[in-house]
Amino acid sequence: MQKPTLPKGTRDFGPEQMRKRLFIFDTIRQTFQRFGFQPLETPSMENLSVLMGKYGDEGDQLLFKILNSGDFAAGLTEPDLQSGSKNITPKIAEKGLRYDLTVPFARYVVMNRHALPLPFKRYQMQPVWRADRPQKGRYREFYQCDADVVGTDSLLCEAEIVLMIHEVFRNLNIQDFTLKINNRKILSGIAEVIGRPGQEGTLSVAIDKLDKIGRGKVLDELRERGFSDDAITSLEPLFAFDDLSTDQVLTQLETWLATSATAQQGITELRETLQLAAQYGLTDTHVQIDPTLARGLSYYTGAIFEVKANGVSIGSVSGGGRYDNLTGTFGMPGLSGVGISFGVDRIYDVMDELNLFPAGAGQGTRVLIVPFDAEARAVALPLLSQLRASGVAAEVYPDLVKVKKMLDYANAKAIPYVVLIGSEEVQTGELTVKNMLTGEQQKLRKDDILAFMQEKSE
Amino acid sequence: MQKPTLPKGTRDFGPEQMRKRLFIFDTIRQTFQRFGFQPLETPSMENLSVLMGKYGDEGDQLLFKILNSGDFAAGLTEPDLQSGSKNITPKIAEKGLRYDLTVPFARYVVMNRHALPLPFKRYQMQPVWRADRPQKGRYREFYQCDADVVGTDSLLCEAEIVLMIHEVFRNLNIQDFTLKINNRKILSGIAEVIGRPGQEGTLSVAIDKLDKIGRGKVLDELRERGFSDDAITSLEPLFAFDDLSTDQVLTQLETWLATSATAQQGITELRETLQLAAQYGLTDTHVQIDPTLARGLSYYTGAIFEVKANGVSIGSVSGGGRYDNLTGTFGMPGLSGVGISFGVDRIYDVMDELNLFPAGAGQGTRVLIVPFDAEARAVALPLLSQLRASGVAAEVYPDLVKVKKMLDYANAKAIPYVVLIGSEEVQTGELTVKNMLTGEQQKLRKDDILAFMQEKSE
Structure with missing residues (x-):
């Protein structure tokens, strides 16, 4: 008899791992709840019409699709067969597994918009699935823990996310972390002042790789993408923000980006966010303003957040930002929101590697x-x-x-x-x-x- | 633009429902943990080779299958197309969604048998998926909460399950419930004494419908299946156990089934289980011995449990039993175990209908x-x-x-x-x-x- 195996990229969590994972889940859930976020759960499967086209072409391919039940192949013809997998899929699969928690959340908001009191603060902690090539630290099934507030553009929400991040990591016993913050409007302003207005997307894709490939290669990439030598020279100040206080970074940005009203707006938003966080009583702050932070995702319109644990080479453990159009794709435009996502699997890896699980964390039989x-x-x-x-x-x-x-x-x-x-x-x-x-x-x-x-x- | 919809048979759980559901989950989890059961989670998807053939032909059809990623149709030929959906499936889908928590548990035990201390007590609270026809109270995605102990045939485990059931429902504030208990060996004994040894399967399938179709039709069905009038007459005592104490039922069974050593063994097991539960201090017992209880599933070999809430017409909210061969299908025979499963969705319906959620249950912002x-x-x-x-x-x-x-x-x-x-x-x-x-x-x-x-x- 063949020994049973696990599907590629999936994992069992035995008792010891589970107890530690439950400690992380409970800690995040309690923090979310103390901040007034309310629980939501959506089904594991969504109609493909809801999921497709939301994550780009690559995302569409990474969706796990579910074969229709019953006689799914009844209507398939020989020409269908010759049309290739991509064209056959919609004929035999109408559902797919959740790829993230954001699109299901948007769908929920649209379907319940008449009953939902705004602003609506929800948290959601559920697995998501991606048919990605499995590798170390990347799985085909993993949990996301998201908290979002939609229906307001108040910067108090950004401040609360800053607080909540500090609270979660303090409660998890992860003392040494850095919360990088940026603002999409600053990225736009940079594109303006270097003479490439509206090109912050291309700019971001390149700068996003700064940590991985270094400054030289980032500039090479920009050159290849048609950025002039002048533009690239004007980018110089971008790389001179290390080791400065948040105040110093903001002041320098103000000077450098003086000609961009958009950038000034972004700087003001960041400053106000930090002032509000201070009013809440946040003192021992782990915030670092990083004008190169872009997080790839193009839908951020204001604040951008990213958290890394120091002392380990594990990618970001949390990230998020403000978006202006969560539900536009479902016919409900103009709903602004801001959210944060915690990656339980990476947080687990950090705590395991640094031995941070408290002795009593999810203890078993006593x-x-x-x-x-x-x-x-x-x-x-x-x-x-x-x-x-x-x-x-x-x-x-x-x-x-x-x-x-x-x-x-x-x-x-x-x-x-x-x-x-x-x-x-x-x-x-x-x-x-x-x-x-x-x-x-x-x-x-x-x-x-x-x-x-x-x-x-x- | 088309309004987004939910796949048939699936549900969103908004804040109020979620808080109540979390109250149920937390209560069950805490009880499981106090009884020394350890948490386990398995992936949502399993290889179809693990799932197929475990739930009968109907079960195989109710499995949600996941389309292979990439160019899944590359190897499909016209003859394949003509061979029909059932034959095409294995060529384009190698994974499926979990159908219950028992088969993944068995797979986990087999894959980890060298590292697992026996007896192994685990609990698992995760969703399962079935491509069933949706109807009131039946969904395509729903949670199961299972606790099992494998690697021992001690009746102490049965006694602890009896205790745990009382504990869970007491903690949930469901005071009025009935825990029906039977033993497969009693069913076997009945088949013996009515002259149909080994036919307890057929017998059970028919008696299982007693509540739904009544005694007359059950007997008709048995007649159709070849049970003689003599056999059916000998079955009379089976319908005379209502309103008796557990002691009286056991005594009457002893007399009726005196000629079956198997039945006597089953009666002894039931008596010992209840004595042990009493030793633990269980007083206000909701136990009722029901010799007609079979719960369809043919793999129970000893105790059979089923819980119903009184005062509502909602099916069983919990069920389980002892099995002798959890892992045989994966090449590891002879592992005995006993388990119980709580149905969160039905428990929710009971508590909602009877207004049993405590005021503080999963409270939100204060x-x-x-x-x-x-x-x-x-x-x-x-x-x-x-x-x-x-x-x-x-x-x-x-x-x-x-x-x-x-x-x-x-x-x-x-x-x-x-x-x-x-x-x-x-x-x-x-x-x-x-x-x-x-x-x-x-x-x-x-x-x-x-x-x-x-x-x-x-």
Whole structure:
């Protein structure tokens, strides 16, 4: 018989990984909720008419499509067959798997627009699927955790996203991170002042690669794309912002981009965002203004955010920005919003590599009761119920086997405490509590065990 | 432009539904964890070689299949086309969506058998997909919440499932439910004593319909399937167990099925399971022994469980049983286990219909700060941060609009409290806290607001 396998690019998450992942999910969810974002879940499958054309040609190809049920091939003809896979697809598949959480969110807003109080703040934590070539750190199924507020262009929302990012990473115990901020209007202004107005798209695609290929090759690419030597020379100041404070960067940008009203608007927005964040009481800020930050995605119209953890070479762990037209593609134009997305898989990798998971993060069973015989088990079972009723995760080995086997089980499951019940314990009512890590033992009565284990489970 | 729609049989879950669903998920998860079950998640897609042939012919057809990426049709020929959809499928789809959580669990156990400490207790809470004809209460995407323990045949596991069911429904506030229990061996014994040994499958399929079509038609069906009049007459005692205590049912079964050693074994197992549950301290038991309970699925070999909520006409909300051969189909025979599955969608329907969601179940934002102007907002923002730091879900309306509009927003989101900050409040430092439900107002200083809101958020 063939051994079963997993589809390429997908993963099982066993108990230890799951407990750590649940810690991340819970932390993000609680932060979202404290900031007033409300939960939303959309179906895993969407009609292809909703998904297609939203992610570019490449995105369309990376969508997982679901074969129609029943006799899907009934209407297929030989000419269809010759027309190639791309033309056959719409005839045999009308649904696809969610590619991100943004398009389903936009669809939800449009379908519920009459009932939705605006501004609408929602968060969504669900898997998405992409038929990408799997490689290290890139999977075909992965979770996104998005929070968006739509229906207002108040910069208070940008400030709250700055706060929320600080809050999430503080709560996750990731102390050393950098939150890069930019504004699409600054990118537009740069394109203006170097004499290529409206070309910030091309400019961004090139500068986006700065970290990967370096300044020289970025400029080469711009040259290839028709940027003149003059334009490229005027770009010089862009590379001189390292190691400056946010205030200094903003002041320098003001001078450099003085002739662009758009840029000035972007600078004002950034300054106000940071001032508002300070009013909220944000002090230990990890913000860095990076005028080269573009994040590829062309739909950002205002603020652009990106978070990287320092000390590891793992890509960005969070990103987002403001957009002006979330739902335009579904016939509902002009809805402005701003959002942030946290990448659970990368956050997991960062925390794992830097050993940042707190000891109690998603702990499993706290105590195993070890009865030596049937008589002892009659003492064990009510204790087990009491422990669970006090919120302590507790187990008994289901079979009456050798004590060593039970202790091996506790060790294999990393259960930190066992309660040993032999005939002496049954008689005296004093049970032996053993710390499996230190080997330390003590005799305690039932009530004291309850109190002790409750304390050790917090 | 065409309005976007949802695929048939799928649903969005908006904020209010989601908060209630999260309450159910959290309750089940916490109970599972207290009983020592560990979390597992498997990918949404599995290879079709893993899924096909596990759910019968009908199941194979109800699997959602995923079109291969890339040029999937390249190898398709005209004869293929003529061979029909069923034969084309394996050529263009090698993956499918999870149909239940049991087969992926079995696959996981087999793939990780060398690293897995036995007994292995896992829980899994994930959506599954079935291309069923959608109808009221039946969806194409729905969640299952399963807990299983494999690698032991100890009846302690059955007892713990009985306890866990009581615990889950008590914690969910569903007080009025019935947990029906049976044992496959009793069904086998019945088949034996009526002279149709080994025919408990046919027998079960018919009796399973007792609730729906009544006793007369069940007997008709058995007659059609070749059961003699003698056999059917011998079946009489099966319909005389209503309104008996569990002890009485067991005693009557012992007498009726005295000649079947298998049945006696099943009766002993049931009795021991209930005795063990009592040893754990289970008193207010909702258990009813129902010798007609079969739950269709033929792979149960021991205990069979089913839970129904009383007072509503919604099908079973939970079910499970013991099986002897979870992983045999993947070449790893003889692994016994017992499991239980909770149906979140039906549990939701029960709680909604009976109005059982506790007031605090998954509450949203607790307080909206309402600053009258920019000066007031400077007071509002630090207060907002302090509230959130104290764990209170709090918001400020992002734009400085008319107070009425902000209060409308609070009402639309069902936010129970607002804090009004006008110029008087800024001067005195005494802010107005208003209960949006009663209209009651009081003036409180910042620190008192923190304490007050913390209390109101528990």
